[in-house]
Amino acid sequence: MTLSSHHQPGAPLGVGILGAGPVTQAIHLPSLARLTDILQVRHIMDVDPAVAESVAGRVGARFSTSMEELLADPNVDIVAICSPHQFHAAQVIASCRAGKKAVLCEKPFAMTGEEAAGISAVSAETGVPIIVGAMHTFDPGWLAAEAAWGDLPEQVHTIRSSIVLPPNPRFEDFATEIVGRIPVPTQDLSDPEVIKARLRGGVMGLAIHDLPLVRRFTPDFAAVEVLHAETAEPFGYVISMRAGSVAIELRAAMNDTWEPAWVFEAIGDDAALKIDFTPSYVHAGSATAQIRKAGQTLFLGPYGHNGYEGEWRKLAELASGTGQPPSAETLIHDLEFALSIAEAAVGLVDGGTAGATAAEEVSA
Template identity: 70%
Template sequence: MVTQFAKSLERAAMPPTNRSEDDAPAIGVGFLGAGPVTQAIHLPSLARLTDHFDVAHVMDVDADVAAAVASRVGAASSTSMAELLGDPRVDVVAICSPHKFHAAQVIAVCRAGKKAVLCEKPFAVSADEAAEIAAVSAETGVPIIVGAMHTFDPGWLAAEHLWGNLPTTAHTIRSSVVLPPNARFEDFATEVIARPAGERPDYSDPAVVAATLEGGVLGLAIHDLPLVRRFVPAFDDLQVLRAEVVRPWGYVFLLRAGGRTIELTAAVNATWKPDWTLEAIGPDSTLKVTFTPSYVHAGSAVAEFTTAGLTTVAGPFGHNGYEGEWRRIAEIVAGTEPAPNPAGLIEDLRFALAIVDGARAHVLKEVA
């Protein structure tokens, strides 16, 4: 059944519509990077939230791409971060650039005094970068939201109300992802000419295996790692028992941390039916959250909590995490909801980096 509290949760998460002339003006959004994530995820999400947001500026190092994307939404375009940050119409900046630029750009947005910054995951690639970002955010008062969209999905938020003491009793947590290649969705959504298939990686090279596993953690698993960490708050004893690449692309991780077993699996295969699930299993209860595939905007995750032989189902709701993160930003800017705790963001990243480091050590040990 769909619980009444879950229905109330979705209503509470939905910003009011039909803004009147007396209401505050729309929140101006600027994008650093105009690639597939901006085009196929964020612009469609904002198109459903025009009562609260207005895309004001699009920056990309490719002037033609910036201009083309900006023209779709009537925004200004540029190839300069400084020009975007200097645009007074930009209240919130969304960072959709390659990972290596995230930390410096987040800090620059904070220094520019914007109202908030949404950074695609990961928001940093080292614990030192994350700590520096947290310090600048505290100094400037600019809130940081990391685009791990599942944390904002109303299906996941409903699960938090269902699970009772499961976070303290769960012994096994599983994240399982089966997806077609991103390009299938990106090419349709962005009208980009289909890209030729790249060369197959040489998985006989340990360095390639380690790099592939790192990319899997920081590019895909990281969506669910903040959720996994709700069940594993202490992970300094993390052990990587298994870390393998799945062909043609994917991973299998078997971890132990905080007395719990963690299984992370992913397979990107064009012929398999998409599936994305998170499970937490305890001695007398289980939770299963089924998320929509990447790039799918219709509908939320569905949470199923089972205990004493009875299953309670929450969802699907009318929106998922892509839209949910923008709804949360609107609430943060309006002052009706607090910003995420920077310390929690640092711990989420530290968890991901610990898995990366453990996987690299595991691969080298297997070779030796």
């Protein structure tokens, strides 16, 4: 049964959040706190009642321990899905069927291409727009670069995503006091299965933020070949790929020593883009971009907000019936791109053939 919303025109839209872990506490609630004129947190659900009650108490929202109760709440217009990723697809579909106005799903929004296609079909059938929380695509610095880069995508020969961050708990603790954090178990870093899990987790948890950006410069994403993949300690990865004539390098290191940096570069024959994103969990300021062309450098940003706030602004727009949602095809291709890279990288750990295309690894 679906309950229609009680939303009054002009009033803030009601937000319900499924999953009250560190991302909700340290990213979404602070972002929403700056947007109370258009969005208001009305309901927090978590399977741990103590966590649900504590986090809801910070924002004066209702709390519950069941998805059904949140989806039946007529004060919830927009659902944010911040639960463990194996629940994402089912919760996205249930949120669409519950007659909500828009859905935000943390990445990855599905675990297989089949799940993604199922989500796309339900979104089309119900008309409920879906946004995936790859925050960089909503950052005003990225959007300004996209509007200004001209023919850069046609001439790019090298793409780099380079990420240096402290471990998540350190940033989370700067942002807020996390309730109910689950400790990370000790792992045997020489075990091939651990290495594979860490590579897959690196791609699907960290690189995935920049893969939609990579894909803007590699339209034939199915032809991507993973040439080399290794993990870095204490956590990180180095993955080298090729897409036709374009070389792609993904690097990440999470440690306590270096200054945080998140840089995306696309380098062409006579033009180049460099974007400095704010690190994860940092709320102030947008990305800044530099576009170099013919000896001239165009500097863009910083703007008044970053991608975390940008995705919520976009949700409010979509839930109000304005703006264009990302196409289902774009979301599915972004997911398939990430899954294929993860599987091809993992395949190399087992002695798979370097240069096997990512698409072959997924279909295998």
